[in-house]
Amino acid sequence: MVSNPVRPLPALPAELRAHLPAELRGLRRDGVRLMVVDRAAQSIRHSRFIELGSFLRRPDGWAAPARQDGGMSDGPKRLAGTVAMVTGASRGLGRALAIAFAREGAALALCARGIPALDEVANAVAGLGADVHEPGSAETPSAGRSFSWELLFELRRHGVQLADIVLHTGLSSLQDDAVDAEHPLFEEWFGVTANAAEAVNRAPRVIAVGTTVVRALETAAGRDGQVSATEGWTRLRLEAGSPLRVVDGLLTGFHEPQASHFDLLRAFLHEPLLERAYREAMTARYLWHEFGDLCLIL
Structure with a gap:
Protein backbone atom coordinates (compact mmCIF):
# COMPACT_ATOMS: atom_id res chain seq x y z
CA MET A 1 0.00 0.00 0.00
CA VAL A 2 1.45 3.35 -1.05
CA SER A 3 0.37 6.43 0.90
CA ASN A 4 -0.22 9.69 -0.88
CA PRO A 5 2.43 12.30 -0.06
CA VAL A 6 1.33 15.41 1.81
CA ARG A 7 0.77 18.24 -0.63
CA PRO A 8 2.94 21.28 0.09
CA LEU A 9 0.92 24.17 1.45
CA PRO A 10 1.23 27.59 -0.16
CA ALA A 11 3.51 30.13 1.43
CA LEU A 12 1.93 32.82 3.56
CA PRO A 13 1.55 36.15 1.72
CA ALA A 14 3.37 39.00 3.44
CA GLU A 15 0.18 41.05 3.76
CA LEU A 16 -1.36 38.42 6.05
CA ARG A 17 1.31 38.92 8.71
CA ALA A 18 -0.12 41.04 11.52
CA HIS A 19 2.42 43.68 12.51
CA LEU A 20 0.20 45.68 14.86
CA PRO A 21 -2.01 44.63 17.78
CA ALA A 22 -5.77 44.78 17.34
CA GLU A 23 -6.00 47.97 19.38
CA LEU A 24 -3.83 49.80 16.83
CA ARG A 25 -5.94 48.45 13.97
CA GLY A 26 -9.14 50.02 15.29
CA LEU A 27 -10.40 46.92 17.13
CA ARG A 28 -10.86 45.87 20.71
CA ARG A 29 -8.30 43.28 21.77
CA ASP A 30 -11.13 40.70 21.90
CA GLY A 31 -12.44 41.81 18.51
CA VAL A 32 -10.07 39.71 16.41
CA ARG A 33 -11.50 37.02 14.16
CA LEU A 34 -11.97 33.42 15.26
CA MET A 35 -11.97 30.31 13.09
CA VAL A 36 -13.62 27.31 14.76
CA VAL A 37 -12.57 23.87 13.53
CA ASP A 38 -14.86 21.07 14.74
CA ARG A 39 -13.17 17.69 14.37
CA ALA A 40 -16.28 15.62 15.02
CA ALA A 41 -18.39 17.51 12.47
CA GLN A 42 -15.44 18.05 10.10
CA SER A 43 -16.65 21.64 9.86
CA ILE A 44 -15.10 25.09 9.82
CA ARG A 45 -16.97 28.16 11.06
CA HIS A 46 -16.04 31.82 11.16
CA SER A 47 -16.75 34.14 14.06
CA ARG A 48 -15.21 36.75 16.35
CA PHE A 49 -13.17 36.02 19.46
CA ILE A 50 -15.68 37.88 21.62
CA GLU A 51 -18.12 35.03 20.76
CA LEU A 52 -15.78 32.36 22.19
CA GLY A 53 -18.20 31.42 24.96
CA SER A 54 -20.86 30.30 22.49
CA PHE A 55 -18.56 27.47 21.35
CA LEU A 56 -17.75 26.15 24.83
CA ARG A 57 -20.31 23.99 26.55
CA ARG A 58 -20.91 24.47 30.26
CA PRO A 59 -19.08 21.92 32.45
CA ASP A 60 -22.01 20.53 34.48
CA GLY A 61 -21.33 20.12 38.18
CA TRP A 62 -17.89 21.71 38.07
CA ALA A 63 -17.77 24.74 40.34
CA ALA A 64 -14.75 26.98 40.70
CA PRO A 65 -13.61 27.80 44.25
CA ALA A 66 -13.95 31.40 45.30
CA ARG A 67 -10.74 33.35 45.02
CA GLN A 68 -9.18 34.41 48.30
CA ASP A 69 -7.13 37.61 48.14
CA GLY A 70 -5.19 37.95 51.37
CA GLY A 71 -3.80 41.22 52.58
CA MET A 72 -6.07 43.61 50.71
CA SER A 73 -7.73 46.25 52.82
CA ASP A 74 -11.48 46.72 52.76
CA GLY A 75 -13.06 49.16 50.36
CA PRO A 76 -13.12 49.61 46.59
CA LYS A 77 -9.87 49.73 44.67
CA ARG A 78 -9.65 52.12 41.74
CA LEU A 79 -7.40 49.79 39.71
CA ALA A 80 -9.00 46.45 40.62
CA GLY A 81 -9.25 44.21 37.56
CA THR A 82 -6.38 45.91 35.73
CA LEU A 128 -0.10 44.69 49.98
CA GLY A 129 -2.20 41.96 48.37
CA ALA A 130 -1.09 42.48 44.78
CA ASP A 131 -1.05 39.62 42.31
CA VAL A 132 2.55 39.74 41.08
CA HIS A 133 3.05 37.89 37.80
CA GLU A 134 5.84 35.32 37.64
CA PRO A 135 9.03 36.56 35.93
CA GLY A 136 10.93 34.75 33.25
CA SER A 137 9.00 34.72 29.96
CA ALA A 138 10.88 35.70 26.82
CA GLU A 139 7.74 36.35 24.80
CA THR A 140 4.07 37.06 25.30
CA PRO A 141 2.00 33.85 25.25
CA SER A 142 0.21 35.17 22.19
CA ALA A 143 -2.80 32.83 22.11
CA GLY A 144 -4.10 34.42 25.30
CA ARG A 145 -3.41 38.01 24.34
CA SER A 146 -6.91 38.68 23.02
CA PHE A 147 -8.68 37.86 26.28
CA SER A 148 -10.20 40.98 27.80
CA TRP A 149 -11.34 41.15 31.40
CA GLU A 150 -14.92 41.48 30.14
CA LEU A 151 -14.63 38.25 28.15
CA LEU A 152 -13.00 36.39 31.05
CA PHE A 153 -15.77 37.44 33.42
CA GLU A 154 -18.39 36.50 30.81
CA LEU A 155 -16.90 33.02 30.46
CA ARG A 156 -16.91 32.61 34.24
CA ARG A 157 -20.57 33.65 34.43
CA HIS A 158 -21.43 30.96 31.90
CA GLY A 159 -19.67 28.22 33.85
CA VAL A 160 -16.38 28.06 31.96
CA GLN A 161 -13.68 27.53 34.56
CA LEU A 162 -10.14 28.84 34.24
CA ALA A 163 -6.97 27.19 35.51
CA ASP A 164 -3.73 29.18 35.47
CA ILE A 165 -0.29 27.71 34.90
CA VAL A 166 3.07 29.45 34.70
CA LEU A 167 4.79 29.55 31.32
CA HIS A 168 8.23 30.98 30.78
CA THR A 169 7.53 31.12 27.08
CA GLY A 170 10.62 30.71 24.95
CA LEU A 171 11.44 32.56 21.77
CA SER A 172 9.28 31.34 18.89
CA SER A 173 11.72 32.60 16.28
CA LEU A 174 15.25 33.89 15.86
CA GLN A 175 13.96 36.03 12.97
CA ASP A 176 15.89 33.98 10.42
CA ASP A 177 13.92 31.27 8.62
CA ALA A 178 17.02 29.21 7.79
CA VAL A 179 18.27 29.27 11.39
CA ASP A 180 14.79 28.53 12.74
CA ALA A 181 14.51 25.46 10.49
CA GLU A 182 17.91 24.13 11.59
CA HIS A 183 17.62 24.97 15.30
CA PRO A 184 14.01 24.65 16.45
CA LEU A 185 13.38 26.13 19.88
CA PHE A 186 11.63 23.40 21.83
CA GLU A 187 12.75 23.76 25.45
CA GLU A 188 10.48 25.85 27.69
CA TRP A 189 9.98 26.15 31.45
CA PHE A 190 6.55 25.68 33.00
CA GLY A 191 4.90 25.27 36.37
CA VAL A 192 1.59 23.56 37.21
CA THR A 193 0.36 24.09 40.77
CA ALA A 194 -1.61 21.52 42.76
CA ASN A 195 -4.75 23.67 42.43
CA ALA A 196 -4.35 23.91 38.66
CA ALA A 197 -3.72 20.17 38.36
CA GLU A 198 -6.85 19.42 40.38
CA ALA A 199 -8.94 21.77 38.25
CA VAL A 200 -7.69 20.18 35.03
CA ASN A 201 -8.27 16.65 36.32
CA ARG A 202 -11.85 17.49 37.32
CA ALA A 203 -12.74 19.18 34.04
CA PRO A 204 -14.96 17.27 31.60
CA ARG A 205 -13.13 18.97 28.74
CA VAL A 206 -9.79 20.80 28.69
CA ILE A 207 -9.12 23.57 26.18
CA ALA A 208 -5.50 24.71 26.12
CA VAL A 209 -4.81 28.36 25.40
CA GLY A 210 -1.71 28.11 23.25
CA THR A 211 0.58 25.36 22.03
CA THR A 212 2.94 25.83 24.99
CA VAL A 213 0.08 25.02 27.37
CA VAL A 214 -0.51 21.77 25.47
CA ARG A 215 3.14 20.78 25.90
CA ALA A 216 3.14 21.75 29.58
CA LEU A 217 -0.01 19.82 30.51
CA GLU A 218 0.93 16.75 28.50
CA THR A 219 4.37 16.78 30.14
CA ALA A 220 2.80 17.04 33.60
CA ALA A 221 0.45 14.11 32.95
CA GLY A 222 1.06 10.51 33.91
CA ARG A 223 0.23 7.51 31.77
CA ASP A 224 -3.29 7.55 33.23
CA GLY A 225 -3.86 11.08 31.93
CA GLN A 226 -3.93 12.62 35.41
CA VAL A 227 -2.00 15.87 35.77
CA SER A 228 0.25 16.30 38.81
CA ALA A 229 1.76 19.44 40.29
CA THR A 230 4.95 19.81 38.29
CA GLU A 231 7.52 22.42 37.40
CA GLY A 232 10.54 22.22 35.16
CA TRP A 233 11.51 22.13 31.51
CA THR A 234 9.43 20.55 28.80
CA ARG A 235 11.15 19.18 25.72
CA LEU A 236 8.05 17.39 24.51
CA ARG A 237 7.51 17.43 20.77
CA LEU A 238 4.00 16.68 19.54
CA GLU A 239 3.18 15.85 15.94
CA ALA A 240 0.94 13.63 13.84
CA GLY A 241 0.12 10.47 15.77
CA SER A 242 1.23 11.82 19.15
CA PRO A 243 -1.24 10.78 21.87
CA LEU A 244 -3.03 13.55 23.75
CA ARG A 245 -3.79 12.34 27.27
CA VAL A 246 -5.09 15.59 28.78
CA VAL A 247 -5.95 18.28 26.27
CA ASP A 248 -9.20 17.99 24.31
CA GLY A 249 -9.09 21.22 22.35
CA LEU A 250 -6.81 24.12 21.53
CA LEU A 251 -7.04 27.87 21.11
CA THR A 252 -4.11 29.02 19.01
CA GLY A 253 -2.91 31.61 16.58
CA PHE A 254 -2.20 30.83 12.95
CA HIS A 255 1.16 29.25 12.20
CA GLU A 256 3.15 28.82 9.03
CA PRO A 257 3.63 25.23 7.77
CA GLN A 258 7.36 25.12 8.52
CA ALA A 259 6.89 26.07 12.19
CA SER A 260 7.05 23.48 14.98
CA HIS A 261 3.74 24.90 16.23
CA PHE A 262 2.15 23.74 12.98
CA ASP A 263 3.52 20.23 13.53
CA LEU A 264 1.80 20.22 16.93
CA LEU A 265 -1.54 20.95 15.23
CA ARG A 266 -1.20 17.59 13.49
CA ALA A 267 -1.68 15.91 16.87
CA PHE A 268 -5.19 17.42 16.85
CA LEU A 269 -6.14 17.42 13.17
CA HIS A 270 -5.74 14.89 10.40
CA GLU A 271 -3.94 16.29 7.38
CA PRO A 272 -6.99 16.82 5.11
CA LEU A 273 -8.85 18.95 7.67
CA LEU A 274 -5.68 20.80 8.67
CA GLU A 275 -4.92 21.61 5.03
CA ARG A 276 -8.50 22.69 4.45
CA ALA A 277 -8.42 25.00 7.48
CA TYR A 278 -5.08 26.51 6.41
CA ARG A 279 -6.24 27.21 2.87
CA GLU A 280 -9.59 28.57 4.05
CA ALA A 281 -7.86 30.90 6.51
CA MET A 282 -5.74 32.27 3.68
CA THR A 283 -8.75 32.70 1.40
CA ALA A 284 -10.71 34.46 4.16
CA ARG A 285 -7.72 36.74 4.84
CA TYR A 286 -7.12 35.80 8.45
CA LEU A 287 -4.07 37.46 9.99
CA TRP A 288 -1.08 35.43 11.23
CA HIS A 289 1.42 35.68 14.08
CA GLU A 290 1.32 37.16 17.58
CA PHE A 291 -1.01 40.06 16.79
CA GLY A 292 -3.20 38.12 14.39
CA ASP A 293 -6.46 36.21 14.52
CA LEU A 294 -7.18 32.99 16.38
CA CYS A 295 -8.28 29.42 15.73
CA LEU A 296 -10.28 27.21 18.11
CA ILE A 297 -9.92 23.46 17.56
CA LEU A 298 -12.65 21.38 19.20
Whole structure:
Protein backbone atom coordinates (compact mmCIF):
# COMPACT_ATOMS: atom_id res chain seq x y z
CA MET A 1 0.00 0.00 0.00
CA VAL A 2 1.45 3.35 -1.05
CA SER A 3 0.37 6.43 0.90
CA ASN A 4 -0.22 9.69 -0.88
CA PRO A 5 2.43 12.30 -0.06
CA VAL A 6 1.33 15.41 1.81
CA ARG A 7 0.77 18.24 -0.63
CA PRO A 8 2.94 21.28 0.09
CA LEU A 9 0.92 24.17 1.45
CA PRO A 10 1.23 27.59 -0.16
CA ALA A 11 3.51 30.13 1.43
CA LEU A 12 1.93 32.82 3.56
CA PRO A 13 1.55 36.15 1.72
CA ALA A 14 3.37 39.00 3.44
CA GLU A 15 0.18 41.05 3.76
CA LEU A 16 -1.36 38.42 6.05
CA ARG A 17 1.31 38.92 8.71
CA ALA A 18 -0.12 41.04 11.52
CA HIS A 19 2.42 43.68 12.51
CA LEU A 20 0.20 45.68 14.86
CA PRO A 21 -2.01 44.63 17.78
CA ALA A 22 -5.77 44.78 17.34
CA GLU A 23 -6.00 47.97 19.38
CA LEU A 24 -3.83 49.80 16.83
CA ARG A 25 -5.94 48.45 13.97
CA GLY A 26 -9.14 50.02 15.29
CA LEU A 27 -10.40 46.92 17.13
CA ARG A 28 -10.86 45.87 20.71
CA ARG A 29 -8.30 43.28 21.77
CA ASP A 30 -11.13 40.70 21.90
CA GLY A 31 -12.44 41.81 18.51
CA VAL A 32 -10.07 39.71 16.41
CA ARG A 33 -11.50 37.02 14.16
CA LEU A 34 -11.97 33.42 15.26
CA MET A 35 -11.97 30.31 13.09
CA VAL A 36 -13.62 27.31 14.76
CA VAL A 37 -12.57 23.87 13.53
CA ASP A 38 -14.86 21.07 14.74
CA ARG A 39 -13.17 17.69 14.37
CA ALA A 40 -16.28 15.62 15.02
CA ALA A 41 -18.39 17.51 12.47
CA GLN A 42 -15.44 18.05 10.10
CA SER A 43 -16.65 21.64 9.86
CA ILE A 44 -15.10 25.09 9.82
CA ARG A 45 -16.97 28.16 11.06
CA HIS A 46 -16.04 31.82 11.16
CA SER A 47 -16.75 34.14 14.06
CA ARG A 48 -15.21 36.75 16.35
CA PHE A 49 -13.17 36.02 19.46
CA ILE A 50 -15.68 37.88 21.62
CA GLU A 51 -18.12 35.03 20.76
CA LEU A 52 -15.78 32.36 22.19
CA GLY A 53 -18.20 31.42 24.96
CA SER A 54 -20.86 30.30 22.49
CA PHE A 55 -18.56 27.47 21.35
CA LEU A 56 -17.75 26.15 24.83
CA ARG A 57 -20.31 23.99 26.55
CA ARG A 58 -20.91 24.47 30.26
CA PRO A 59 -19.08 21.92 32.45
CA ASP A 60 -22.01 20.53 34.48
CA GLY A 61 -21.33 20.12 38.18
CA TRP A 62 -17.89 21.71 38.07
CA ALA A 63 -17.77 24.74 40.34
CA ALA A 64 -14.75 26.98 40.70
CA PRO A 65 -13.61 27.80 44.25
CA ALA A 66 -13.95 31.40 45.30
CA ARG A 67 -10.74 33.35 45.02
CA GLN A 68 -9.18 34.41 48.30
CA ASP A 69 -7.13 37.61 48.14
CA GLY A 70 -5.19 37.95 51.37
CA GLY A 71 -3.80 41.22 52.58
CA MET A 72 -6.07 43.61 50.71
CA SER A 73 -7.73 46.25 52.82
CA ASP A 74 -11.48 46.72 52.76
CA GLY A 75 -13.06 49.16 50.36
CA PRO A 76 -13.12 49.61 46.59
CA LYS A 77 -9.87 49.73 44.67
CA ARG A 78 -9.65 52.12 41.74
CA LEU A 79 -7.40 49.79 39.71
CA ALA A 80 -9.00 46.45 40.62
CA GLY A 81 -9.25 44.21 37.56
CA THR A 82 -6.38 45.91 35.73
CA VAL A 83 -2.82 44.78 35.04
CA ALA A 84 0.02 47.31 35.24
CA MET A 85 3.45 46.68 33.74
CA VAL A 86 6.12 48.72 35.52
CA THR A 87 9.59 48.99 34.01
CA GLY A 88 12.56 49.98 36.14
CA ALA A 89 10.55 48.67 39.08
CA SER A 90 13.48 47.80 41.34
CA ARG A 91 14.16 51.36 42.51
CA GLY A 92 13.23 55.03 42.39
CA LEU A 93 10.12 56.09 40.51
CA GLY A 94 9.45 52.57 39.22
CA ARG A 95 9.42 51.17 42.76
CA ALA A 96 7.14 53.96 43.95
CA LEU A 97 4.73 53.37 41.07
CA ALA A 98 4.63 49.63 41.73
CA ILE A 99 3.69 50.20 45.37
CA ALA A 100 1.10 52.84 44.44
CA PHE A 101 -0.51 50.56 41.85
CA ALA A 102 -0.57 47.67 44.32
CA ARG A 103 -2.36 49.78 46.92
CA GLU A 104 -5.06 50.53 44.36
CA GLY A 105 -5.65 46.85 43.56
CA ALA A 106 -3.79 46.36 40.27
CA ALA A 107 -2.13 43.09 39.31
CA LEU A 108 1.50 43.79 38.48
CA ALA A 109 4.11 42.72 35.96
CA LEU A 110 7.41 44.11 37.23
CA CYS A 111 10.46 44.53 34.99
CA ALA A 112 14.02 45.47 35.97
CA ARG A 113 17.63 44.49 35.36
CA GLY A 114 18.49 43.82 39.00
CA ILE A 115 16.86 40.60 40.17
CA PRO A 116 17.60 40.86 43.95
CA ALA A 117 16.18 44.38 44.18
CA LEU A 118 13.23 43.39 42.00
CA ASP A 119 12.48 40.45 44.29
CA GLU A 120 12.41 42.85 47.24
CA VAL A 121 9.85 45.05 45.49
CA ALA A 122 7.81 42.00 44.47
CA ASN A 123 7.67 40.86 48.10
CA ALA A 124 6.66 44.36 49.20
CA VAL A 125 3.73 44.64 46.79
CA ALA A 126 2.68 41.05 47.47
CA GLY A 127 2.40 42.07 51.11
CA LEU A 128 -0.10 44.69 49.98
CA GLY A 129 -2.20 41.96 48.37
CA ALA A 130 -1.09 42.48 44.78
CA ASP A 131 -1.05 39.62 42.31
CA VAL A 132 2.55 39.74 41.08
CA HIS A 133 3.05 37.89 37.80
CA GLU A 134 5.84 35.32 37.64
CA PRO A 135 9.03 36.56 35.93
CA GLY A 136 10.93 34.75 33.25
CA SER A 137 9.00 34.72 29.96
CA ALA A 138 10.88 35.70 26.82
CA GLU A 139 7.74 36.35 24.80
CA THR A 140 4.07 37.06 25.30
CA PRO A 141 2.00 33.85 25.25
CA SER A 142 0.21 35.17 22.19
CA ALA A 143 -2.80 32.83 22.11
CA GLY A 144 -4.10 34.42 25.30
CA ARG A 145 -3.41 38.01 24.34
CA SER A 146 -6.91 38.68 23.02
CA PHE A 147 -8.68 37.86 26.28
CA SER A 148 -10.20 40.98 27.80
CA TRP A 149 -11.34 41.15 31.40
CA GLU A 150 -14.92 41.48 30.14
CA LEU A 151 -14.63 38.25 28.15
CA LEU A 152 -13.00 36.39 31.05
CA PHE A 153 -15.77 37.44 33.42
CA GLU A 154 -18.39 36.50 30.81
CA LEU A 155 -16.90 33.02 30.46
CA ARG A 156 -16.91 32.61 34.24
CA ARG A 157 -20.57 33.65 34.43
CA HIS A 158 -21.43 30.96 31.90
CA GLY A 159 -19.67 28.22 33.85
CA VAL A 160 -16.38 28.06 31.96
CA GLN A 161 -13.68 27.53 34.56
CA LEU A 162 -10.14 28.84 34.24
CA ALA A 163 -6.97 27.19 35.51
CA ASP A 164 -3.73 29.18 35.47
CA ILE A 165 -0.29 27.71 34.90
CA VAL A 166 3.07 29.45 34.70
CA LEU A 167 4.79 29.55 31.32
CA HIS A 168 8.23 30.98 30.78
CA THR A 169 7.53 31.12 27.08
CA GLY A 170 10.62 30.71 24.95
CA LEU A 171 11.44 32.56 21.77
CA SER A 172 9.28 31.34 18.89
CA SER A 173 11.72 32.60 16.28
CA LEU A 174 15.25 33.89 15.86
CA GLN A 175 13.96 36.03 12.97
CA ASP A 176 15.89 33.98 10.42
CA ASP A 177 13.92 31.27 8.62
CA ALA A 178 17.02 29.21 7.79
CA VAL A 179 18.27 29.27 11.39
CA ASP A 180 14.79 28.53 12.74
CA ALA A 181 14.51 25.46 10.49
CA GLU A 182 17.91 24.13 11.59
CA HIS A 183 17.62 24.97 15.30
CA PRO A 184 14.01 24.65 16.45
CA LEU A 185 13.38 26.13 19.88
CA PHE A 186 11.63 23.40 21.83
CA GLU A 187 12.75 23.76 25.45
CA GLU A 188 10.48 25.85 27.69
CA TRP A 189 9.98 26.15 31.45
CA PHE A 190 6.55 25.68 33.00
CA GLY A 191 4.90 25.27 36.37
CA VAL A 192 1.59 23.56 37.21
CA THR A 193 0.36 24.09 40.77
CA ALA A 194 -1.61 21.52 42.76
CA ASN A 195 -4.75 23.67 42.43
CA ALA A 196 -4.35 23.91 38.66
CA ALA A 197 -3.72 20.17 38.36
CA GLU A 198 -6.85 19.42 40.38
CA ALA A 199 -8.94 21.77 38.25
CA VAL A 200 -7.69 20.18 35.03
CA ASN A 201 -8.27 16.65 36.32
CA ARG A 202 -11.85 17.49 37.32
CA ALA A 203 -12.74 19.18 34.04
CA PRO A 204 -14.96 17.27 31.60
CA ARG A 205 -13.13 18.97 28.74
CA VAL A 206 -9.79 20.80 28.69
CA ILE A 207 -9.12 23.57 26.18
CA ALA A 208 -5.50 24.71 26.12
CA VAL A 209 -4.81 28.36 25.40
CA GLY A 210 -1.71 28.11 23.25
CA THR A 211 0.58 25.36 22.03
CA THR A 212 2.94 25.83 24.99
CA VAL A 213 0.08 25.02 27.37
CA VAL A 214 -0.51 21.77 25.47
CA ARG A 215 3.14 20.78 25.90
CA ALA A 216 3.14 21.75 29.58
CA LEU A 217 -0.01 19.82 30.51
CA GLU A 218 0.93 16.75 28.50
CA THR A 219 4.37 16.78 30.14
CA ALA A 220 2.80 17.04 33.60
CA ALA A 221 0.45 14.11 32.95
CA GLY A 222 1.06 10.51 33.91
CA ARG A 223 0.23 7.51 31.77
CA ASP A 224 -3.29 7.55 33.23
CA GLY A 225 -3.86 11.08 31.93
CA GLN A 226 -3.93 12.62 35.41
CA VAL A 227 -2.00 15.87 35.77
CA SER A 228 0.25 16.30 38.81
CA ALA A 229 1.76 19.44 40.29
CA THR A 230 4.95 19.81 38.29
CA GLU A 231 7.52 22.42 37.40
CA GLY A 232 10.54 22.22 35.16
CA TRP A 233 11.51 22.13 31.51
CA THR A 234 9.43 20.55 28.80
CA ARG A 235 11.15 19.18 25.72
CA LEU A 236 8.05 17.39 24.51
CA ARG A 237 7.51 17.43 20.77
CA LEU A 238 4.00 16.68 19.54
CA GLU A 239 3.18 15.85 15.94
CA ALA A 240 0.94 13.63 13.84
CA GLY A 241 0.12 10.47 15.77
CA SER A 242 1.23 11.82 19.15
CA PRO A 243 -1.24 10.78 21.87
CA LEU A 244 -3.03 13.55 23.75
CA ARG A 245 -3.79 12.34 27.27
CA VAL A 246 -5.09 15.59 28.78
CA VAL A 247 -5.95 18.28 26.27
CA ASP A 248 -9.20 17.99 24.31
CA GLY A 249 -9.09 21.22 22.35
CA LEU A 250 -6.81 24.12 21.53
CA LEU A 251 -7.04 27.87 21.11
CA THR A 252 -4.11 29.02 19.01
CA GLY A 253 -2.91 31.61 16.58
CA PHE A 254 -2.20 30.83 12.95
CA HIS A 255 1.16 29.25 12.20
CA GLU A 256 3.15 28.82 9.03
CA PRO A 257 3.63 25.23 7.77
CA GLN A 258 7.36 25.12 8.52
CA ALA A 259 6.89 26.07 12.19
CA SER A 260 7.05 23.48 14.98
CA HIS A 261 3.74 24.90 16.23
CA PHE A 262 2.15 23.74 12.98
CA ASP A 263 3.52 20.23 13.53
CA LEU A 264 1.80 20.22 16.93
CA LEU A 265 -1.54 20.95 15.23
CA ARG A 266 -1.20 17.59 13.49
CA ALA A 267 -1.68 15.91 16.87
CA PHE A 268 -5.19 17.42 16.85
CA LEU A 269 -6.14 17.42 13.17
CA HIS A 270 -5.74 14.89 10.40
CA GLU A 271 -3.94 16.29 7.38
CA PRO A 272 -6.99 16.82 5.11
CA LEU A 273 -8.85 18.95 7.67
CA LEU A 274 -5.68 20.80 8.67
CA GLU A 275 -4.92 21.61 5.03
CA ARG A 276 -8.50 22.69 4.45
CA ALA A 277 -8.42 25.00 7.48
CA TYR A 278 -5.08 26.51 6.41
CA ARG A 279 -6.24 27.21 2.87
CA GLU A 280 -9.59 28.57 4.05
CA ALA A 281 -7.86 30.90 6.51
CA MET A 282 -5.74 32.27 3.68
CA THR A 283 -8.75 32.70 1.40
CA ALA A 284 -10.71 34.46 4.16
CA ARG A 285 -7.72 36.74 4.84
CA TYR A 286 -7.12 35.80 8.45
CA LEU A 287 -4.07 37.46 9.99
CA TRP A 288 -1.08 35.43 11.23
CA HIS A 289 1.42 35.68 14.08
CA GLU A 290 1.32 37.16 17.58
CA PHE A 291 -1.01 40.06 16.79
CA GLY A 292 -3.20 38.12 14.39
CA ASP A 293 -6.46 36.21 14.52
CA LEU A 294 -7.18 32.99 16.38
CA CYS A 295 -8.28 29.42 15.73
CA LEU A 296 -10.28 27.21 18.11
CA ILE A 297 -9.92 23.46 17.56
CA LEU A 298 -12.65 21.38 19.20
